[in-house]
Amino acid sequence: xxxxxxxxxxxxxxxxxxxxxxxxxxxxxxxxxxxxxxxxxxxxxxxxxxxxxxxxxxxxxxxxxxxxxxxxxxxxxxxxxxxxxxxxxxxxxxxxxxxxxxxxxxxxxxxxxxxxxxxxxxxxxxxxxxxxxxxxxxxxxxxxxxxxxxxxxxxxxxxxxxxxxxxxxxxxxxxxxxxxxxxxxxxxxxxxxxxxxxxxxxxxxxxxxxxxxxxxxxxxxxxxxxxxxxxxxxxxxxxxxxxxxxxxxxxxxxxxxxxxxxxxxxxxxxxxxxxxxxxxxxxxxxxxxxxxxxxxxxxxxxxxxxxxxxxxxxxxxxxxxxxxxxxxxxxxxxxxx
Amino acid sequence: xxxxxxxxxxxxxxxxxxxxxxxxxxxxxxxxxxxxxxxxxxxxxxxxxxxxxxxxxxxxxxxxxxxxxxxxxxxxxxxxxxxxxxxxxxxxxxxxxxxxxxxxxxxxxxxxxxxxxxxxxxxxxxxxxxxxxxxxxxxxxxxxxxxxxxxxxxxxxxxxxxxxxxxxxxxxxxxxxxxxxxxxxxxxxxxxxxxxxxxxxxxxxxxxxxxxxxxxxxxxxxxxxxxxxxxxxxxxxxxxxxxxxxxxxxxxxxxxxxxxxxxxxxxxxxxxxxxxxxxxxxxxxxxxxx
Numbered sequence: 135x136x137x138x139x140x141x142x143x144x145x146x147x148x149x150x151x152x153x154x155x156x157x158x159x160x161x162x163x164x165x166x167x168x169x170x171x172x173x174x175x176x177x178x179x180x181x182x183x184x185x186x187x188x189x190x191x192x193x194x195x196x197x198x199x200x201x202x203x204x205x206x207x208x209x210x211x212x213x214x215x216x217x218x219x220x221x222x223x224x225x226x227x228x229x230x231x232x233x234x235x236x237x238x239x240x241x242x243x244x245x246x247x248x249x250x251x252x253x254x255x256x257x258x259x260x261x262x263x264x265x266x267x268x269x270x271x272x273x274x275x276x277x278x279x280x281x282x283x284x285x286x287x288x289x290x291x292x293x294x295x296x297x298x299x300x301x302x303x304x305x306x307x308x309x310x311x312x313x314x315x316x317x318x319x320x321x322x323x324x325x326x327x328x329x330x331x332x333x334x335x336x337x338x339x340x341x342x343x344x345x346x347x348x349x350x351x352x353x354x355x356x357x358x359x360x361x362x363x364x365x366x367x368x369x370x371x372x373x374x375x376x377x378x379x380x381x382x383x384x385x386x387x388x389x390x391x392x393x394x395x396x397x398x399x400x401x402x403x404x405x406x407x408x409x410x411x412x413x414x415x416x417x418x419x420x421x422x423x424x425x426x427x428x429x430x431x432x433x434x435x436x437x438x439x440x441x442x443x444x445x446x447x448x449x450x451x452x453x454x455x456x457x458x459x460x461x462x463x464x465x466x467x468x469x470x471x
Numbered sequence: 472x473x474x475x476x477x478x479x480x481x482x483x484x485x486x487x488x489x490x491x492x493x494x495x496x497x498x499x500x501x502x503x504x505x506x507x508x509x510x511x512x513x514x515x516x517x518x519x520x521x522x523x524x525x526x527x528x529x530x531x532x533x534x535x536x537x538x539x540x541x542x543x544x545x546x547x548x549x550x551x552x553x554x555x556x557x558x559x560x561x562x563x564x565x566x567x568x569x570x571x572x573x574x575x576x577x578x579x580x581x582x583x584x585x586x587x588x589x590x591x592x593x594x595x596x597x598x599x600x601x602x603x604x605x606x607x608x609x610x611x612x613x614x615x616x617x618x619x620x621x622x623x624x625x626x627x628x629x630x631x632x633x634x635x636x637x638x639x640x641x642x643x644x645x646x647x648x649x650x651x652x653x654x655x656x657x658x659x660x661x662x663x664x665x666x667x668x669x670x671x672x673x674x675x676x677x678x679x680x681x682x683x684x685x686x687x688x689x690x691x692x693x694x695x696x697x698x699x700x701x702x703x704x705x706x707x708x709x710x711x712x713x714x715x716x717x718x719x720x721x722x723x724x725x726x727x728x729x730x731x732x733x734x735x736x737x738x739x740x741x742x743x744x745x746x747x748x749x750x751x752x753x754x755x756x757x758x759x760x761x
């Protein structure tokens with residue numbers, strides 16, 4: 135859509151019809167033009183001069199009226215999904231995969247997660263992405279949006295030191311709530327990145343079941359396993375203690391499996407493994423989606439002024455080449471004898 | 472104009488001679504159809520039919536087996552009207568290397584002067600488009616030449632086409648008239664044909680005011696804005712050497728086409744290019760097929 139900064143100036147637009155009536159070059163009388171041959175080049179020049187005049191005035195008036203392309207959201211059919219990234223902000227995320235404080239060339243789990251997520255969203259330009267974090271309490275970081283810069287900034291902002299607790303249940307509930315803003319078309323996915331879990335209280339479990347049935351999300355859990363920690367896929371040796379209190383991760387996995395939604399867990403013990411898991415999620419969550427693209431406002435007046443200048447320059451050139459049909463030098467009436 | 476008054480006397484030598492004898496009673500300098508006293512022998516008639524015993528043809532009367540008397544009859548001279556039909560359409564004012572309106576004015580004045588000298592009356596009509604711009608009934612009064620010249624010089628040419636000329640031509644009398652058709656002949660061959668057909672039984676003296684400047688535009692490169700003075704149509708032209716050559720060739724072809732139309736009507740136009748050459752004009756008039 136085109137908008138105008140000074141729409142009143144458009145009232146002068148009929149002036150552009152002036153070259154249809156007034157001619158640009160000074161004319162000389164030549165009788166019976168219809169009996170004289172006219173070539174194609176002359177016809178083109180004739181039409182071209184009129185067109186140039188109209189163009190010059192119209193472009194100038196348009197340029198003065200300050201046109202611009204209105205920005206705004208444009209519906210866009212892309213390939214991606216509605217994603218909510220649920221990021222664990224517990225203090226253990228600040229450790230490396232080896233369970234130590236990061237030093238030297240090692241990076242912490244949260245830093246690795248941030249780096250890999252940044253790469254991930256960069257490869258998926260059509261996703262609508264929301265970000266939530268959880269530790270002691272769930273925290274909505276960024277509502278669902280298509281703005282890449284906002285998402286990148288939100289992910290980069292997750293480098294503050296984490297808090298102690300890990301309230302997975304309410305974090306998941308928040309992530310699913312955020313799906314209400316999602317585009318109706320396309321798949322919905324919650325990607326949870328965490329390195330641990332906690333017991334989910336029964337009321338929260340009920341709420342999660344309801345939300346999962348309502349929203350129909352796909353759930354991915356990227357479990358950043360510290361070296362030495364037990365696998366979530368493993369029940370452990372017989373006789374070993376296997377209660378929600380002792381092994382919350384295992385039991386969260388079991389709970390999520392029973393939730394009745396598409397669910398997949400990835401266990402990663404190194405940044406490379408995390409990358410593989412993220413690539414896997416990317417492959418699974420690439421389906422047509424209707425999103426919006428934000429277009430910035432663009433000024434067009436320079437284009438109009440350029441056009442007017444070119445047309446005026448060509449008209450000046452035409453004046454330069456102007457000459458009379460034949461020089462007016464009347465001979466004496468009587469030829470001297 | 473001060474020089475012009477003397478210029479008109481240069482036209483005194485112009486004379487025209489019609490091929491056919493004209494009816495008419497007024498004494499003039501052209502062969503008439505009336506019989507009577509004169510220099511040129513015409514025929515013999517019975518004395519009772521032409522009771523002029525002074526011209527009794529003795530030889531014929533004596534040898535007549537029935538004993539009748541015969542007299543000789545001679546052609547009487549008669550005058551005629553030189554009717555100048557001036558095409559005053561807007562193109563008359565256009566010109567590059569000639570002042571066509573000035574030429575027309577001088578020529579009209581000169582012909583009026585010559586007509587007076589030759590004992591003929593002079594009449595004039597200037598037609599612009601379908602309007603009669605000027606008109607002068609037949610007259611022989613002194614000073615008519617200067618007056619006609621001044622009036623044509625002051626005239627503002629206007630209008631387009633030959634329709635007015637054709638209408639005026641049709642209204643002209645058929646006998647005792649010589650039509651001098653003065654025009655730039657910026658006409659299509661078909662228009663000229665219609666005009667000459669309208670003038671048809673009358674002797675016509677076409678005078679063609681040509682302008683070599685308009686016929687041969689210079690071949691300098693440039694943009695030329697042309698305006699048709701009759702229709703007011705304007706056209707921008709890209710002037711190049713090729714264009715100029717094409718214009719010259721087209722003009723030549725057009726003039727040839729007009730000459731063929733004249734020839735088809737048994738006429739030959741007197742072409743005046745840019746200015747009047749008096750000797751050429753006198754010679755052309757002598758030879759004009761009238």
